[in-house]
Amino acid sequence: MIFAKKILTTLLMIFGLNVSTASADESAELVVEGQPILTKTKAPSHMENIDEVRSGWTFRIKETQALQMDDFENPGMIFVDKGIDLWNKVEGSKNKSCASCHGDASEFKGLRTIMPKWNVSAGALWSMEDHVNNCRTEQMGAEPLKWGKAPMDSIVALIGLQSRGMTMSVKIDGDVQPMWELGKELFYTRVGQLDMSCANCHEDNYGVMIRADHLSQGQINGFPTYRLKNAKLNSIHARFKGCMKNIRATPYKVGGDEFRALELYVASRGNGLSAETPSVRN
Ligand code: HEC
Numbered sequence: 001m002i003f004a005k006k007i008l009t010t011l012l013m014i015f016g017l018n019v020s021t022a023s024a025d026e027s028a029e030l031v032v033e034g035q036p037i038l039t040k041t042k043a044p045s046h047m048e049n050i051d052e053v054r055s056g057w058t059f060r061i062k063e064t065q066a067l068q069m070d071d072f073e074n075p076g077m078i079f080v081d082k083g084i085d086l087w088n089k090v091e092g093s094k095n096k097s098c099a100s101c102h103g104d105a106s107e108f109k110g111l112r113t114i115m116p117k118w119n120v121s122a123g124a125l126w127s128m129e130d131h132v133n134n135c136r137t138e139q140m141g142a143e144p145l146k147w148g149k150a151p152m153d154s155i156v157a158l159i160g161l162q163s164r165g166m167t168m169s170v171k172i173d174g175d176v177q178p179m180w181e182l183g184k185e186l187f188y189t190r191v192g193q194l195d196m197s198c199a200n201c202h203e204d205n206y207g208v209m210i211r212a213d214h215l216s217q218g219q220i221n222g223f224p225t226y227r228l229k230n231a232k233l234n235s236i237h238a239r240f241k242g243c244m245k246n247i248r249a250t251p252y253k254v255g256g257d258e259f260r261a262l263e264l265y266v267a268s269r270g271n272g273l274s275a276e277t278p279s280v281r282n
């Protein structure tokens, strides 16, 4: 671990970044619209190197934290509104909207906390995006939406919001186990010119400052997340892609098996935290 920290510090200095340690507001508590959100809890038993898991929210500066505490301030909610419009929009050869079959999105209360999950008929691990597109193509006769673009992210955020405050609890055994194992392996595999793994930053060095960025545990309980940096919602796979680019690695394919596996494994590292969708980060 000390070795890893040394590598990190050296590499970041080579690449011209400042590394220092600073403490976050450890005592801050997240309450959204009167609802308490659990941002710290005992790590799930499968995690060997971390005792406590923490939401990315606990690592953000006060001003960023505040944006997530009030739905009128949370810019992610603008996209949720767009998601509602899309939810009600009739599209495709069958003249249906999501609402035609599902009523309002609250039907999916709790779903976000168990995603990604095994889909029996497809015989595959499915992310939320897969469900949306499967319904669009099979149930509506409409075009699939592109992963990582505003319409898809908005509808995924609308569905995710229904579970806000509920406990993340993805399943990691049974049919999904091989994918979980793959995700775990990928999380610890060093890649790219910087020869780093997700764990080097998000497990060995969370709490360290990289430029103005306070390194978190890389949790996904708040996704899709609104980022101040690009002023839009960011999907889970888009975030993974960004992190891989930062270490000068060739990112895996958005919607491909590696990112699906990684999504499951990373989600399982957040089991016990509350769903926070849509979260706000820098
Ligand atoms: C060089 C260090 C580094 C590596 C390696 C790295 N990341 Fe990150 N990651 C960051 C930084 C910096 C941020 C922004 C601050 C934060 O939330 O940690 C970030 C943010 C994230 C977030 C958003 C967390 C939130 O609360 O919104 C996720 C998820 C994430 N990373 C996953 C990954 C995964 C998966 C990998 C491996 C494929 C990875 N990262 C590799 C530096 C890294």
Ligand code: HEC
Pocket (backbone or CB within 6 Å): 087, 096, 097, 098, 099, 100, 101, 102, 108, 111, 131, 132, 134, 135, 136, 139, 140, 155, 159
């Ligand atoms: C014609 C009816 C119909 C329409 C229209 C429809 N769905 Fe579905 N949806 C279903 C059925 C039936 C299922 C369960 C079987 C399946 O997964 O295909 C389902 C499943 C889902 C699930 C997974 C639920 C779970 O618990 O696993 C999600 C998420 C979903 N739909 C979202 C949407 C969204 C978003 C839209 C609009 C883009 C939409 N659906 C449009 C009928 C529909």
